[in-house]
Amino acid sequence: MSLVYIEKIPSNLRTAFENTVKAICSDLGIKNPDWLMIVMWAESRLNPQARNPKGTATGLIQFLESTAKDLGTSTAALYKMNHVQQLPYVREYLKRRIKERGVPKDAYQLYFLVHFPIAFGKSDNTVLYSKGSTAYNSNPLDYNSDGVVTVAEVKLFLNKALPVGYDKTNLTTGSISSQTGRALLWILGISFFVATGYFIVRPDSWQALKGLIKDFFKQTIKVFK
Template sequence: MLIYEENVPASYRTAFVAKVREISTRLGINPNWLMAIINWESARSFSSSIRNPYTNATGLIQFMPDTAIDLGTTIDRLARMTAVEQLDWVYKYYVRYRSKLKSYTDLYLTTFYPAAVGKAASYVLGSTAYRVRRIAEQNSSFDNNGDMKITKGEIESDMLEKIPANWMAEFKKKVVS
């Protein structure tokens, strides 16, 4: 059993979990990491059509419109796919970063802000003062100290806090290359 497997709708759970295991093997990552990210990003729905009303990000890992286009699709096409079909696009997104996916935090940062992967915990997300503030405003749950800046360390702390204690060992492991 994978973490949050029970949150996947029963109508496609078996196929979805099998596909998560398959693409995780191909990426060289722990499938529990991917399940936790999809659980979080899809608001625990495991729905391919869920959208963020503020950013229009769509689907299992909240593909941004420009990211979808870069991958050769659109958020509208992604939203019409089944969750199992959309996992192919999840793989297509992550495979570009495969060599950097060494931990759960790396996988999450690749989803949320790839430039932060490999940086120190003190790394601040955003390339300009405006972007730093905007990222903090749109993702206030990560701004643990309320300074209107989000650091890699704040994200790591927050994402690990969400993991149930009985699963924590799976999330502290690193991939050995």
């Protein structure tokens, strides 16, 4: 199934971008590639040339200059890259943060690895930054205007990045395709045991069973296309 916001990627780069995002998530143990798409949309609107006017943050996940240097590049070089060319740096960044903090269990924890790694795994009322700090001034997330930004407010910001009609529960569950796959396996297993009992009684109907199995796999293939 297509990833959320994939239509925002230029058509000539779309297939490569989608395949690479899925590969990154699979390699790093991120359950749902939609999570990474939503994180990149929240950070940059999926624009590799996006820049924060209040700092050095540049690109798909808003690499800081210090971060870019640590990854063996620079924000100036990242700015010149297209969507697909920046993804290896996204992958390397996430690989390092996951090694330090752990695999994110949901989209919120993935976002914290990008936005503010020390918030990873913290409770909703944890204060991340306060009025007057560079982080506070660069990220207008103090929704209740109390002078501090909490984990809960950053989660609210990520919720606001979802497209209209998008099921918010996907932020805390595996990919739709993987859920569908598990459901189909359960259905197949149950159907097998029911059908086995029936066809033992009706040996002449094994040919019909073959047809049913063939149709089942045809429909399964269509689901995953």
